[in-house]
Amino acid sequence: MVYLNKKEGISKGSNICWKNILSSAIVAVFVTILCFGNLAMAQGKLKPVSEEEFKKGKDLYNKYCAACHGEEGNGYGPLSGALYPKPRDFTKGQYKIRSNPSGSLPTDADLIHVISVGIHGTSMIPWDILELDQIKSILPVLKSFSEAWQYREPEPSVVLGREMQATQNTIARGKVLYEQKECWKCHGETGHGDGPSSYDLEDEWAIPIQAYDFTREGKYKGGAANKDIYLRFTTGMNGTPMPSFANELSDEDRWCMVHFVKSLTKQKKDRHEE
Numbered sequence: 001m002v003y004l005n006k007k008e009g010i011s012k013g014s015n016i017c018w019k020n021i022l023s024s025a026i027v028a029v030f031v032t033i034l035c036f037g038n039l040a041m042a043q044g045k046l047k048p049v050s051e052e053e054f055k056k057g058k059d060l061y062n063k064y065c066a067a068c069h070g071e072e073g074n075g076y077g078p079l080s081g082a083l084y085p086k087p088r089d090f091t092k093g094q095y096k097i098r099s100n101p102s103g104s105l106p107t108d109a110d111l112i113h114v115i116s117v118g119i120h121g122t123s124m125i126p127w128d129i130l131e132l133d134q135i136k137s138i139l140p141v142l143k144s145f146s147e148a149w150q151y152r153e154p155e156p157s158v159v160l161g162r163e164m165q166a167t168q169n170t171i172a173r174g175k176v177l178y179e180q181k182e183c184w185k186c187h188g189e190t191g192h193g194d195g196p197s198s199y200d201l202e203d204e205w206a207i208p209i210q211a212y213d214f215t216r217e218g219k220y221k222g223g224a225a226n227k228d229i230y231l232r233f234t235t236g237m238n239g240t241p242m243p244s245f246a247n248e249l250s251d252e253d254r255w256c257m258v259h260f261v262k263s264l265t266k267q268k269k270d271r272h273e274e
């Protein structure tokens with residue numbers, strides 16, 4: 001910022017004396033050297049982090065995360081070849097499990113959450129061996145892998161209205177919406193993840209991806225609480241074909257959708273019980 005202000009000062013100030021110009025230039029050069037010499041220093045929209053703090057995070061990242069996500073954060077760590085789903089490539093700035101609108105970068109709270117609880121059914125385990133401040137120190141490292149963080153800021157989390165009680169009526173309403181909004185095209189009429197569009201889905205990295213099978217109890221990647229399910233179809237899952245329905249459903253309708261989607265698990269249980 002100092003650099004930019006000084007530069008503006010130079011271009012605007014027609015009657016600034018040479019001494020001022022010279023000292024501005026020296027400051028500009030000095031700040032430039034500082035920035036290039038220390039990439040950990042935040043640029044653009046990133047909050048500044050001391051070199052020491054960045055190194056602490058980088059050491060933790062190399063120790064615990066790089067085996068899968070790669071030292072450069074591109075998802076090509078030594079273990080990645082054997083894994084499906086693939087470890088996230090952080091260079092694209094695409095994150096699935098967020099609380100904010102489609103296309104946004106995740107909030108720090110989103111990142112801390114997903115790192116702490118992991119992603120169910122994948123090799124991304126819950127990192128509960130790490131202290132909160134250790135996880136926090138890794139965030140600037142993740143952000144340093146993608147330019148997206150220099151130009152954009154995470155949007156605020158969406159606001160959830162109060163959930164009403166699940167009843168036969170809310171489930172029936174959810175079923176109508178599931179038809180209308182064509183969730184079935186990917187997730188299937190009975191929620192088994194086998195809809196007509198489900199067979200050739202790919203993610204942003206051209207890797208085949210499956211629509212979630214709602215009949216599997218509690219296996220949600222983003223958590224099985226009603227609030228989690230609400231957020232997934234409200235915010236979409238960046239980098240995957242799972243779209244956002246933020247503009248198409250009222251708050252009440254979204255809770256109805258959650259109740260219906262959850263009822264699909266129960267139906268399977270009922271069938272087993274018969």
Ligand code: HEC
Nearest residue numbers: 064065068085086087088095096097114119122123124127
């Ligand atoms: C054994 C492999 C492995 C290790 C080690 C690992 N991850 Fe992951 N991580 C994954 C996989 C696989 C995914 C993607 C899962 C998916 O997209 O379904 C992932 C996804 C993520 C995501 C993206 C979440 C989102 O919302 O899209 C973040 C952030 C993340 N990992 C952070 C970390 C951090 C920080 C560490 C180290 C403390 C770490 N991971 C260690 C395998 C790993």
Ligand code: HEC
Nearest residue numbers: 181182183186210211212220221222229232233240241242
């Ligand atoms: C174009 C295909 C497509 C459509 C349409 C679609 N989904 Fe999805 N959905 C997906 C895919 C693919 C995933 C899995 C993403 C992943 O595993 O990373 C997913 C994941 C989800 C999840 C998260 C599951 C988890 O693991 O946490 C929920 C909830 C969900 N979808 C609900 C819905 C609802 C409700 C609708 C309709 C309003 C809908 N989806 C429409 C493709 C679709």
